[in-house]
Each structure stands twice: as C-alpha cells, then as structure tokens.
Amino acid sequence: MSLANAAARGSGVTLLSQAMRVILQFASTVILARLLVPGDFGLVAMAAAVVSIAEVIRDFGLSSAAIQSKTLSSDERTNLFWANTGLGLACAVAAVLASPLIVLLYGDERLSTIVYALSVSFVVSGLNTQFKADLTRSMRFTALATIDVVCVTLGIVAGIVGALFGLGYWAIILQQLTTTVVSFLLCAIASRWRPGLPKRHVSIRRFMRFGGGLLGTQAISYITKNVDSISIGIVWGAGPLGLYDRAYQLLMTPLNQINAPMTRVALPVLSRIQEDTERYQRYLLKAQLVGAYVTASVFAVSAGLAVPLVAVLFGERWAAVAPIFAVLAVGGMFRAIAQISYWMYLSLGLTGAQLRMFLAVRPIMVLIMLAGVPFGPVGVAAGSTIAYALHWAVSLWRVGAVSGVPTGPLFGNALRIVGVISLPCGLAAWSATFLAVGPVLQLLIGGGFAVGYVLLAVALVPFVRRDAAVILTFLRRMVSRRKGKR
Numbered sequence: 001m002s003l004a005n006a007a008a009r010g011s012g013v014t015l016l017s018q019a020m021r022v023i024l025q026f027a028s029t030v031i032l033a034r035l036l037v038p039g040d041f042g043l044v045a046m047a048a049a050v051v052s053i054a055e056v057i058r059d060f061g062l063s064s065a066a067i068q069s070k071t072l073s074s075d076e077r078t079n080l081f082w083a084n085t086g087l088g089l090a091c092a093v094a095a096v097l098a099s100p101l102i103v104l105l106y107g108d109e110r111l112s113t114i115v116y117a118l119s120v121s122f123v124v125s126g127l128n129t130q131f132k133a134d135l136t137r138s139m140r141f142t143a144l145a146t147i148d149v150v151c152v153t154l155g156i157v158a159g160i161v162g163a164l165f166g167l168g169y170w171a172i173i174l175q176q177l178t179t180t181v182v183s184f185l186l187c188a189i190a191s192r193w194r195p196g197l198p199k200r201h202v203s204i205r206r207f208m209r210f211g212g213g214l215l216g217t218q219a220i221s222y223i224t225k226n227v228d229s230i231s232i233g234i235v236w237g238a239g240p241l242g243l244y245d246r247a248y249q250l251l252m253t254p255l256n257q258i259n260a261p262m263t264r265v266a267l268p269v270l271s272r273i274q275e276d277t278e279r280y281q282r283y284l285l286k287a288q289l290v291g292a293y294v295t296a297s298v299f300a301v302s303a304g305l306a307v308p309l310v311a312v313l314f315g316e317r318w319a320a321v322a323p324i325f326a327v328l329a330v331g332g333m334f335r336a337i338a339q340i341s342y343w344m345y346l347s348l349g350l351t352g353a354q355l356r357m358f359l360a361v362r363p364i365m366v367l368i369m370l371a372g373v374p375f376g377p378v379g380v381a382a383g384s385t386i387a388y389a390l391h392w393a394v395s396l397w398r399v400g401a402v403s404g405v406p407t408g409p410l411f412g413n414a415l416r417i418v419g420v421i422s423l424p425c426g427l428a429a430w431s432a433t434f435l436a437v438g439p440v441l442q443l444l445i446g447g448g449f450a451v452g453y454v455l456l457a458v459a460l461v462p463f464v465r466r467d468a469a470v471i472l473t474f475l476r477r478m479v480s481r482r483k484g485k486r
Contacts (some may be wrong), residue, residue: 190394
C-alpha cells in the first residue's frame with residue numbers, strides 16, 4: 001500500500017474509532033454529571049492538575065522518539081522499555097511523597113488518598129509506553145483503534161458502576177485506572193515485540209536527546225494547560241473548579257480524541273517524507289483541512305449552542321457551565337488549527353527549537369490566564385482563549401523560520417477557512433438560541449442552520465468547493481481497499 005493510501009486508511013480507522021470514543025466519553029460525561037456533584041469532579045481535578053506532570057516525565061518524549069526515528073533495533077526498543085518503566089515507577093514514588101504538599105496547597109485531607117490511587121497509573125503507563133509506540137511505528141492503526149475503544153468502554157462502565165454504588169469521586173478514579181490497565185494489557189498482547197533484559201552495551205542516548213527536548217516542551221505545555229485548574233482550585237475552591245472542569249472536559253473530549261490519534265497517524269507518515277519539502281508541505285496542507293474545516297467548525301458551532309448543549313447534557317443544575325464552555329470553545333478553534341505546527345516540530349526532529357519557542361511564549365500565556373482569575377472561571381476561560389490564539393500564531397511562524405518549510409500558505413488557509421466557514425457556522429447556530437423552543441430543538445435547528453450555511457458556501461465559494469473535493473477524495477481513500485502508488 002502506498003504511503004498516501006496508508007495515511008488515508010489509518011486516518012479513516014482512527015477517526016472512526018475516535019468518533020466512537022467521543023460518543024462514549026460524552027455518554028460518560030452526561031451520566032456521571034447526573035450521578036455526582038461538582039465537588040467530586042473538583043477534588044479529582046485538584047489532584048490531577050498537580051500530579052499529572054508525572055505523566056509527562058514518565059514518557060520523557062521516548063514514545064515519539066521511537067516513532068520518529070528512521071531506524072530502531074530490538075535492543076534499543078528494549079532499553080527504551082526499561083527506561084520508561086523506571087521513569088513510571090520513579091514518578092509514582094515522587095507523587096506519593098508530594099501528597100502532603102498537595103494537601104497543604106488546597107487544604108483538603110482527602111487529596112492524599114486520591115494521589116496514592118492516581119500514582120498507580122504512572123507505573124502502568126510506563127510499562128505500556130513502548131508497546132503502544134511499537135504499534136504506532138508499525139502503522140497498526142486498526143489494532144490501536146480497537147484497543148482505544150475497548151479500554152475506554154470498560155473504564156466508563158467501571159466509573160458508572162462505581163457512581164451507582166455511591167463511591168462518589170472514587171468512581172472517577174476507578175474509571176481512569178481501569179482505562180489505563182486495560183490499555184496496557186491489550187497493547188502488550190497486540191504487539192509482536194517482547195522486551196528482553198536491559199542491554200548495557202546498547203546506547204539510547206540519541207533517543208534521550210530527542211526526548212529531552214520534547215520533555216521540556218511537554219512540561220511547559222503541562223504547566224500552561226493546568227495553571228487554570230490549579231489557580232481556580234486554590235482561589236475559588238472545589239465547587240467552581242468542578243464547573244470549570246466539566247466545561248474543560250466537554251472541550252477536550254473531542255479535541256483529544258481527534259488531535260492525539262491524528263498525531264499518531266501523521267507523525268510516522270510525515271517523518272518518512274521529511275526530506276522531500278514539496279511533498280511534505282502538500283501533505284500538511286491536506287491535513288490542515290481536517291483541523292480547520294471540521295474540528296474548528298465543530299467548536300464554533302458548540303460555542304454558539306453552549307446554553308442548550310449544557311442543558312441537554314448535564315441538566316439545569318449545571319447551567320453555570322455554559323458561559324465557561326462557550327468561551328473555552330472559541331479557544332478550542334485555535335487549539336485545533338495549532339496541531340499542524342506541533343506535527344512539524346516532531347516529524348522534523350526540531351524538539352529543541354520547539355522548546356526554545358515554548359520558553360518564550362508559554363510564560364506569557366500563563367500570565368494572561370492568571371489575569372482572569374479574579375473574574376472567576378469565566379475570566380480564566382477568556383484568558384485561556386486569548387493565550388492559545390497567541391500560541392497558534394507564534395508557533396506556526398516560528399516553525400517555518402527554523403525548518404525552512406514555508407508556512408505562509410498554512411496561515412492563509414487557516415484564516416480563510418475559519419473566517420469564511422467556522423465563524424459564520426457558529427453565528428448561524430447561535431441564532432437558533434433566540435427561538436422560543438426547547439433546548440433539544442434549539443440544538444437541532446442550530447445544527448441545521450450551520451449545515452445549510454456550509455452547503456451554501458460549497459455551492460458559491462470556489463476555494464471551499466475545491467477543498468471539499470480534496471476532502472471527499474481523502475474520505476474515499478479512507479474506505480477504499482485498493483492498493484496503488486502515488
């Protein structure tokens with residue numbers, strides 16, 4: 001199968017599985033929101049916002065290093081496995097030792113046992129890192145997609161059962177641990193590779209150099225992504241943080257289920273053609289269509305329909321989530337289109353350059369978010385949206401400067417699509433909220449308005465019509481079983 005067809009088929013399988021995951025995650029979010037209270041989600045979010053830095057350290061960028069590398073021997077993979085396992089164990093111990101400080105930070109004794117439970121996942125994820133990387137490097141996207149759906153399904157079932165039995169916030173932890181353990185077991189079974197004993201004569205220094213740059217980037221990214229939850233938890237408490245957490249998870253559920261798996265497809269494909277600049281840029285432009293037309297537009301429509309969406313999903317007692325989510329969803333548009341620059345940094349091995357860019361930009365983003373803390377969760381959400389808009393622009397400009405790959409066309413494409421399609425779709429959907437009908441009808445009518453606008457744009461706007469043809473060709477490749485060459 002050609003690389004183009006492999007990418008398309010992999011994207012098709014991945015997007016299908018992620019669509020299923022989004023449905024499952026939304027179902028879980030809705031059900032748990034009706035079984036638990038905001039404070040339950042707030043407590044877990046308090047602990048996770050602090051200790052989840054261990055997940056970044058546990059990976060150390062070695063999964064991406066293994067996938068990106070042109071060559072990888074069995075002995076190198078074995079040593080990478082033991083490196084990730086050791087890092088996972090060290091992170092678990094560090095989290096347990098840090099639990100008294102976390103309790104002191106928030107002033108809630110219950111956080112201690114929550115941290116103990118969450119630390120187990122670091123060990124299991126460390127064991128799983130190279131098994132999952134092996135499946136990704138081999139482009140076994142169907143196996144990965146199946147594993148994703150199965151582990152998420154079992155985790156959701158465990159969480160709902162725990163909530164029904166009155167476990168409170170422990171139901172959320174049970175869901176997370178079940179998903180992690182099942183993922184490890186299935187990846188280990190599916191992988192055709194088995195680690196041996198550590199090989200002292202085999203160096204993994206080149207992977208550590210790649211991972212070190214990526215680790216710094218991911219650590220800074222972690223701080224940026226979690227400073228909002230930490231600051232709200234400290235200043236406003238578990239209840240408001242629970243509201244913000246539900247809005248944030250409503251945003252990140254589709255974003256994570258699209259961006260992370262698409263990265264899993266894009267990274268090995270782009271890494272193989274990194275030396276062919278013209279072909280590389282052509283792939284980027286095609287890949288950008290998904291983020292700009294689909295993901296960004298979904299967030300724009302979601303922002304416009306935030307009030308009826310929250311009412312239908314969570315119920316009236318969660319109404320305060322709607323304005324928070326609406327503001328975050330606007331920022332989600334920039335997060336969606338920023339994924340292209342992330343792929344470029346990784347596939348071209350420019351993790352050091354990415355780290356330097358993060359060191360300059362991310363502190364400014366943190367300050368912008370913190371400026372919104374006095375205004376509560378909505379203020380923090382507004383700061384987050386402004387910060388991620390800044391990050392998208394600087395990141396894409398900078399990766400073009402350091403890589404030599406022209407990014408002007410990527411800027412132009414994104415702005416044109418968002419301006420002509422995404423934002424008008426959001427406004428069309430928002431207009432439906434002024435109708436004197438129930439929230440379900442508002443969602444249906446608003447969605448219909450957005451779809452109608454897209455069809456009109458396809459008929460009347462030439463560049464939209466051309467892009468639609470490219471997307472349709474890509475979709476046909478997703479489902480086609482033909483084998484051919486470019």
